[in-house]
Amino acid sequence: MAKKSFFIFLSLLLTINLAYAKTKNHTGKIVDFKDAGSYTYIKIKNKNNSFWAAIMKVDVKKGEVITLKEQVWMKNFKSKVLNKTFEKILFADIVGKDQNLKNVHGIHGQNVKNKPKPSFNKGLVVAKGQAIKVSIKDLYKNKQKYKNKKVQLTAEVIQVSNKVMGNTWVKLKDNNSSVIFRSYNEDEKIKIGETVKVIGTINTDIDFGYGYKYEVLGVNAIFTKL
Numbered sequence: 303m304a305k306k307s308f309f310i311f312l313s314l315l316l317t318i319n320l321a322y323a324k325t326k327n328h329t330g331k332i333v334d335f336k337d338a339g340s341y342t343y344i345k346i347k348n349k350n351n352s353f354w355a356a357i358m359k360v361d362v363k364k365g366e367v368i369t370l371k372e373q374v375w376m377k378n379f380k381s382k383v384l385n386k387t388f389e390k391i392l393f394a395d396i397v398g399k400d401q402n403l404k405n406v407h408g409i410h411g412q413n414v415k416n417k418p419k420p421s422f423n424k425g426l427v428v429a430k431g432q433a434i435k436v437s438i439k440d441l442y443k444n445k446q447k448y449k450n451k452k453v454q455l456t457a458e459v460i461q462v463s464n465k466v467m468g469n470t471w472v473k474l475k476d477n478n479s480s481v482i483f484r485s486y487n488e489d490e491k492i493k494i495g496e497t498v499k500v501i502g503t504i505n506t507d508i509d510f511g512y513g514y515k516y517e518v519l520g521v522n523a524i525f526t527k528l
Contacts, residue, residue, distance in 0.1 A: 326371075326372055327369050327370065327371050327372070327397065328346065328348065328355075328369065328370045328372070328392070328394075329348060329367065329368070329369045329370075330346035330347050330348030330352075330367070330368070331346070331347050331348070331365060331366070331367050332344050332345070332346060332362055332363065332364055332365065332366045332367075332368060333345050333346070333347045333352065333364065334364065335362055335363075335364065336384060337359060338381060338383035338384050339359075339383050340358060340359050341356050341357065341358060341359055341381075341383075342356070342357055342358070342359050342360055342362060343355070343356050343381065343384065343391075344356075344357065344362060344368075346368070346370070353390065353391075353392060354388050354390075354391045354392070355370055355391065355392040355393070355394050356381075356391055356392070356393050356394070357370070357393075357394055357395065357396045358395075360396055362396075368396055368397070368398075369396070369397040369398065370392065370394040370395070370396055370397065371394055371395045371396075371397055372392060372394055373392075373393045373394050373395060374392075374393050374515070375390060375391070375392050375393075376388075376390070376391055376393065377389065377390050379391050395480075397478060398478045426503075426505050426508070426521050426522075427450045427503055427505055427521075428503050428521065428522045429450055429451055429452040429503040430452070431452055432452070433452045433453055433454035433501045434448065434451060434452065434453050434454065435453070435454050435455070436448060436453045436454070436455050437455060437476055437477075437479070438455060438457060438474065438475070438476050438477075438479035438480065438481045439476075439477065439479040441453070441455075441481060441504060441518050442479065442481075442517065442518055445504070445506045445517065445518055446506070448504045448506075449504060449505070449506045450503065450504070450505070451503070451504055452501065452502070452503050452504075453501070453502065453503075453504055453520070454499065454500070454501045455474070455476070455499070455500060456476070456497065456498070456499050456500075456528065457474035457475055457476040457481075457497070457498065457500070458474065458475050458476065458495070458496070458497055458498075459472060459473075459474060459492050459493065459494055459495065459496045459497075459498055460473050460474065460475045460480065460494060461473035461494065462490070462492060462493065462494060464488055464489060464490060465488045465489070466488070468486065468488050469484050469485060469486060469488055470484070470485045470487060470488055470489070470490035471483075471484050472484070472485065472490065472492065472500075472523070472525065474498070474500065481518055481519075481520060482516065482519055482520065483500050483502050483519075483520035483521070483523040483525075484502075484519065484520065484521050484522075484523055485502075485522075485523040485524070485525065486522065490525060492525050492527060496527055496528075497527075497528045498525045498526060498527055498528060499525070499526045499528055500520065500523050500524065500525050500526075501523070501524045502520040502521055502522050502523035502524065503520065503521050503522050504518060504519075504520055505518075505519050505520075505521055506518055506519075
């Protein structure tokens with residue numbers, strides 16, 4: 303995917319009051335929802351409270367119980383499509399459903415006039431030695447164990463973003479878990495729907511700024527199509 307499609311809400315991040323989320327899940331019942339462009343806005347109610355969330359467009363229904371994985375909370379966010387301002391809203395990934403994601407970073411990627419340029423190549427660790435075979439679920443469950451270690455996993459390619467600041471960003475999925483691996487080859491030829499083996503170093507709790515925050519990120523990735 304071309305660089306121009308890389309940033310979704312960065313222009314908004316410069317003008318609204320934003321609070322970064324600690325990565326955690328929220329489970330609750332859908333009491334209302336509205337489709338708006340490439341997004342679905344859903345109102346969730348659980349035993350503690352109710353809140354609005356925005357996810358990439360997906361089929362949902364009232365009364366359905368879903369789990370959301372936090373990406374970022376925003377305050378005083380205005381949806382131009384809905385012509386509605388949300389006092390507080392959670393941007394999230396929905397767990398266990400395929401979303402109509404147009405961008406490897408989900409909530410980021412829209413073309414804006416003045417694009418911030420996070421330093422995506424600074425401060426990352428690249429490990430040497432033999433790779434440890436893991437699953438994506440295991441990476442998150444035991445992230446401290448695999449931090450700064452070389453790992454190997456097999457997964458399905460669900461998103462690819464080439465030529466982004468000298469890198470290719472690939473989102474991989476096995477079962478209901480997904481993770482991003484990044485290659486220094488900006489012209490990776492792998493495609494959505496393919497099954498690949500990937501070897502790379504796991505970096506954890508990465509924050510590049512401007513909302514680009516990752517609990518787990520694979521770097522220096524080498525992909526092999528299976």
